[in-house]
Amino acid sequence: CRSKxxxxxxxxxxxxxxxxxNAVPETKPxxxxxxxxxxxxxxxxxxxxxxxxxxxxxAEAAAxxxxxxxxxxxxxxxxxx
Numbered sequence: 001c002r003s004k005x006x007x008x009x010x011x012x013x014x015x016x017x018x019x020x021x022n023a024v025p026e027t028k029p030x031x032x033x034x035x036x037x038x039x040x041x042x043x044x045x046x047x048x049x050x051x052x053x054x055x056x057x058x059a060e061a062a063a064x065x066x067x068x069x070x071x072x073x074x075x076x077x078x079x080x081x
Contacts, residue, residue, distance in 0.1 A: 029037070
């Protein structure tokens with residue numbers, strides 16, 4: 001310690017701080033935090049549902065486009081009046 005210019009007490013304080021740095025506080029979430037977490041979960045579920053619907057719509061549109069291309073290749077492009 002003397003060669004580095006620090007005191008043993010500083011090392012003890014540093015060690016205690018390091019040991020407690022990753023300690024998880026054992027506090028219970030407040031009602032506001034629980035409500036916020038519930039709202040976040042609800043929003044996540046809603047966004048996941050929207051994503052599934054969008055994926056299904058995109059897949060349907062791709063299938064219809066592919067079917068239209070195949071029909072045009074077989075019968076040719078239909079002229080509308």
